[in-house]
Amino acid sequence: MIYYFSATGNSAWVAHTLAAATADQCEDMSTYLKSARQPAPLAPGERLGLVFPVHAWRPPRVVLNFLNQLPPPPAGCYVFAVCTMGGFAGDTFAFLRQFIRLDSCYSVLMPENYILLTGREPDSRLRRKITAAEALLPQIAAAILAGKKEFVVKRGLLAGFFTHCLGALFARRVNDRKFHTTAKCNGCGTCAGLCPLNNISLENGRPRWQGNCIHCMACLQRCPQQAIEYGKITLRRKRYVFPDSC
Ligand SMILES: Cc1cc2nc3c(=O)[nH]c(=O)nc-3n(C[C@H](O)[C@H](O)[C@H](O)COP(=O)(O)O)c2cc1C
Ligand code: SF4
Ligand code: SF4
Structure with a gap:
């Protein structure tokens, strides 16, 4: 196995x-x-x-x-x-x-x-x-x-x-405080389903991060609308998911 x-x-x-x-x-x-x-x-x-x-x-x-x-x-x-x-x-x-x-x-x-x-x-x-x-x-x-x-x-x-x-x-330092969504979010809930720690809940149709995150980047990289950002760092960065992007 x-x-x-x-x-x-x-x-x-x-x-x-x-x-x-x-x-x-x-x-x-x-x-x-x-x-x-x-x-x-x-x-x-x-x-x-x-x-x-x-x-x-x-x-x-x-x-x-x-x-x-x-x-x-x-x-x-x-x-x-x-x-x-x-x-x-x-x-x-x-x-x-x-x-x-x-x-x-x-x-x-x-x-x-x-x-x-x-x-x-x-x-x-x-x-x-x-x-x-x-x-x-x-x-x-x-x-x-x-x-x-x-x-x-x-x-x-x-x-x-x-x-x-x-x-x-x-x-010790990893945290989810800078995750946020943009207007592109349509509330599909994919991010919540992907999080291995069940750290994302949907409130009023928008994701909320609950403070238990390992920065695996599944939510941010795989949001179908590219609606998740981390502070301003990710605003202009292309997403990566295997194998779609290569
Ligand atoms: C939070 C985080 C920390 C990482 N640290 C390392 C690292 O210490 N050394 C390294 O070679 N790659 C590091 N990486 C890159 C990943 O290990 C690498 O891209 C991996 O293949 C991703 O696999 P996945 O697509 O199955 O999640 C890190 C990635 C993340 C998200
Ligand atoms: S996956 Fe993206 S579009 Fe869907 S709820 Fe999460 S942030 Fe919004
Ligand atoms: S980065 Fe990973 S652990 Fe953190 S909220 Fe997103 S999916 Fe969950």
Whole structure:
């Protein structure tokens, strides 16, 4: 079984591509996160895969929430994790290993989706990253099928500093106070349905953010009307969703 979390589609694509190659089932963690329903225990001998984006050189908080809902994998079950990232992963997996045993870890470079830091990357770079990922995923799938135990991750320099210092700072400071909607909002509610933390409610037909946000950017990037902005930073920045935009 492969479980994934994905705000803008990169990790969903990686998870589904791997699942197609390994004949694993594939499920969105958000289904469980949004309902607090417990995923089924793994069958003996079943593989477990986790696929998610790197957020501030750590796994997103919702992935750790999901692990609290997941019955622990039985002894002997092969567990692998794949992170997608715009640049480098830092010590994401050392952090994750505090919460679950991992046999193999991989990183896949994908388009950057943190629109608050950078606008959408140029189309040529998006295509280059996705082409490289298309070549890498069959190798990861083959390693998973062979039950390999390996660590193939682009950690970058000063990985511990990024994960433990800057990651901690991000976790403390992240908030939703600057999200707002423009007149383009038609009250469709898509943003509320997308938020993995159920942090958006509709009041008088307009979204209201409730103060429990991880900045995954699903709401802002995927609003069909492009009606969500973050302060003034995003006003002129193009949105990114895999694969529509490349
Ligand atoms: C809040 C936030 C923090 C991020 N931090 C990192 C990071 O530390 N390192 C990195 O390489 N990419 C970082 N990214 C980029 C994403 O990991 C990357 O674009 C990922 O593939 C998005 O996956 P998704 O489409 O499945 O959500 C960050 C993105 C967001 C939204
Ligand atoms: S998804 Fe966009 S248009 Fe729909 S309610 Fe949310 S902000 Fe408004
Ligand atoms: S409010 Fe938006 S950015 Fe924050 S967690 Fe929910 S979907 Fe992600």
